[in-house]
Amino acid sequence: MAIEQLVWIRNDLRWQDNPALYFASLKGPIRVIVIATPKQWQEHHESGSKIGLRAGLIRCLFSKLVSLGIPADLIEVDRFKHIPDILCQYCQDNGIKHLWYNQDFPIHERQRDQAVKQALQAIHIEVHPQEPDLIVSRPVLSQQGTPFKVFTPFYKRWLTMLNEQSIEPLPIPKKQADALSEQPLTMIWQQPFRDDLWKPDQDKANQTLWQFCHRKEDLYDKQRDFPMTPGTSTLSPYLALGALGPRECVYAIAYVCNEQGRSWQDSIWLKELAWRDFYRQLMLHFPTLSKHKPFKPETDRIVWRDNKAERLAWQKGQTGFPIVDAAMRQLNQTGWMHNRLRMITASFFSKLLFADWHHGEQYFMSKLIDGEFAANNGGWQWSASTGCDAAPYFRVFNPTRQSERYDAKGEFIRRFVPELKSLDNKSIHNPSTDQRDALGYPNPIVDYKTARKAAIEAFDRLKNHHS
Numbered sequence: 037m038a039i040e041q042l043v044w045i046r047n048d049l050r051w052q053d054n055p056a057l058y059f060a061s062l063k064g065p066i067r068v069i070v071i072a073t074p075k076q077w078q079e080h081h082e083s084g085s086k087i088g089l090r091a092g093l094i095r096c097l098f099s100k101l102v103s104l105g106i107p108a109d110l111i112e113v114d115r116f117k118h119i120p121d122i123l124c125q126y127c128q129d130n131g132i133k134h135l136w137y138n139q140d141f142p143i144h145e146r147q148r149d150q151a152v153k154q155a156l157q158a159i160h161i162e163v164h165p166q167e168p169d170l171i172v173s174r175p176v177l178s179q180q181g182t183p184f185k186v187f188t189p190f191y192k193r194w195l196t197m198l199n200e201q202s203i204e205p206l207p208i209p210k211k212q213a214d215a216l217s218e219q220p221l222t223m224i225w226q227q228p229f230r231d232d233l234w235k236p237d238q239d240k241a242n243q244t245l246w247q248f249c250h251r252k253e254d255l256y257d258k259q260r261d262f263p264m265t266p267g268t269s270t271l272s273p274y275l276a277l278g279a280l281g282p283r284e285c286v287y288a289i290a291y292v293c294n295e296q297g298r299s300w301q302d303s304i305w306l307k308e309l310a311w312r313d314f315y316r317q318l319m320l321h322f323p324t325l326s327k328h329k330p331f332k333p334e335t336d337r338i339v340w341r342d343n344k345a346e347r348l349a350w351q352k353g354q355t356g357f358p359i360v361d362a363a364m365r366q367l368n369q370t371g372w373m374h375n376r377l378r379m380i381t382a383s384f385f386s387k388l389l390f391a392d393w394h395h396g397e398q399y400f401m402s403k404l405i406d407g408e409f410a411a412n413n414g415g416w417q418w419s420a421s422t423g424c425d426a427a428p429y430f431r432v433f434n435p436t437r438q439s440e441r442y443d444a445k446g447e448f449i450r451r452f453v454p455e456l457k458s459l460d461n462k463s464i465h466n467p468s469t470d471q472r473d474a475l476g477y478p479n480p481i482v483d484y485k486t487a488r489k490a491a492i493e494a495f496d497r498l499k500n501h502h503s
Contacts (some may be wrong), residue, residue: 037213039107040133041066044123044423046145048138048169049093050238051100053205053281055166060136061209066100068108069126071095074225080144081398085113085226085371085405086276091226092236098221100238106211116148120155135161139168141319142409143326154310170195170313171282175320183321184314185331185424191290195301198286198438207285227401229369229405234273240275245285257304260360263363263374263448264267269305273372273405275312285300285309318424325413328394330422334498338422340392349481350385351399353453356472356480358438358465360384362452369452371405376442382419383433390494393420421495429495432488439465453477 041060045068072094077087094110101108104403110473112338113122127135135156140146153163164271177183179384248269255490259267274280286306293300300306319325330336349355353364363377367374373381378400385396401407417423443449446464450457455475456464463471472479 037057037065038131039065039067040131042127042130042132042298043068044072044135044137045097046137047276048139048278048281049090049097050279050281051097051104051208052238052242053284054138054278055206056136056138056164057143057308058206059166059203059278060134060164061212063134065212066136066209067107067130067132068097068106068109069477071119071122071124072112072223072225073115073119074109074112075117076144077225079115080409081373081401081407083401083403083405083407085229085403086273086407087225088227088229088231089234089236089273089405091223092229092231093238093277094223095221096237096279099282102218104209104211105216106209110223110247112223112225113124116144118152119148120151123152124155124159124161127156128159133161134164134431136164136166138166141168141316143319143323145469163231168316168327169278169282170316171286171309172201172313176313176317183317187311187425188312188388190314191307194310201285203283203290205281205287217233233270233349233370233372234405235281238274238279239272241280242284242332243496244274245269245271245280245288246292249288252371253289253292253303253305254296254298260304261376261442262450263366263377263443264451265356268375270321270372272408276408282309311409311414312326312411315410318414319410330420331417331424335420338494338498341390343389343391346389346481347385347391347395350381350391350396351479354478355384356478357384357435357439358446358453358456359443360435362443363451367400373400373404376438378415380433380435380438382416383427384435386416386420387432387491388435388482388484390487390491393417393422423436430492432491434488435483436466478483 041063043057043060043066051057098108111122113119123135124280140149149165156163172194174197176190176197184193248271252267256267259265271280275282289303289306290300293303322331325331339439350364353361353368355361363373363381366377367373382396385391386393393416397412401412404412418427421427421429446462449464455477456467458466459471467477469479
């Protein structure tokens with residue numbers, strides 16, 4: 037059985053709803069290749085836990101492929117730039133005539149794919165890029181044919197386009213031969229992660245998705261802002277590495293909503309998934325976002341405060357603001373942070389510490405198990421008011437108010453800042469100086485009112501200068 041089709045799997049570590057894998061398999065028998073680039077991941081500040089989960093998901097994928105009689109190889113190189121030569125050699129050694137992959141977004145990845153395409157075409161191997169990992173993969177444009185810079189009109193158009201396409205996930209490739217014997221995989225780059233929270237298993241990801249849709253999706257809007265309520269899907273690590281396809285999520289939402297007699301287009305969780313598409317499409321339309329530039333060019337002139345001690349206190353969860361510290365410790369301990377808390381901690385960093393959002397973005401990326409360049413960058417620029425559709429610069433979260441509102445009984449704070457657990461439900465949000473001293477908890481590193489005023493004035497100056 038000559039195999040002429042090669043599928044190159046990257047951040048799409050799944051066998052279901054995988055365009056490259058499925059469409060290649062319709063053309064004849066396939067092989068699969070995964071190319072690990074540990075040095076490049078480090079340069080992109082990927083976290084140890086994300087790299088660990090990736091290793092587990094590769095194992096899981098390979099085990100499924102060999103059961104379908106599909107040979108799979110894992111090759112390791114340092115960086116993207118080595119990939120074109122490696123792929124050329126591999127294709128020639130294995131009689132490959134066609135390469136398939138799903139398109140990517142950030143600029144380095146797109147340059148890598150372009151280089152691969154040129155190298156392979158030069159030796160007469162056809163390259164078949166497939167739809168990128170989006171729910172609506174065609175560009176979502178305004179009537180003037182321009183990209184949207186604001187989410188709400190984007191979302192309306194996105195929904196219309198979604199209604200015009202099939203939401204049926206693509207099937208698993210058919211079994212192509214008897215099961216192969218499993219080869220041991222060496223991944224010296226793999227790192228520990230919380231596999232008690234995220235099992236590296238595509239079936240487990242699917243099970244979590246359907247359980248969420250059956251039990252929590254209809255309450256998502258009411259529960260998603262409270263970090264102690266398990267109201268979110270916690271599927272983001274699987275989505276970031278493509279162990280779960282975004283269309284699979286839409287299909288599950290639609291299926292369960294139809295079953296329960298609700299309109300799936302009104303799902304608030306669907307709207308959250310649309311933000312993921314929004315930020316990824318922005319990367320395609322505005323390549324400067326991949327080059328560490330703010331979306332609003334004038335905000336490049338802001339002079340951020342560069343206080344390393346404050347930055348370190350924020351990273352360690354020692355700012356003296358209990359909700360901020362609890363959130364940062366959750367991130368450091370689990371590799372994940374609740375979305376409401378991501379907004380609170382990022383707003384605190386970029387507005388109250390008035391620290392350069394690039395540092396915060398990078399720190400999150402280096403810790404998050406679901407770190408995903410487009411969404412992380414989009415979220416940070418939103419918080420720092422430098423991004424598209426960003427929070428107005430004069431809106432500055434008051435961490436204590438946020439804490440009283442979303443962790444009213446202080447349960448989340450008690451879990452991650454145990455030194456405060458003896459305090460009552462009121463004072464736990466902002467302990468007195470005496471309480472702090474007695475419990476060995478730091479005083480606030482900034483004064484909210486002063487810091488808020490300074491941040492607003494800095495943006496005001498920019499606006500006046502700009503106009």
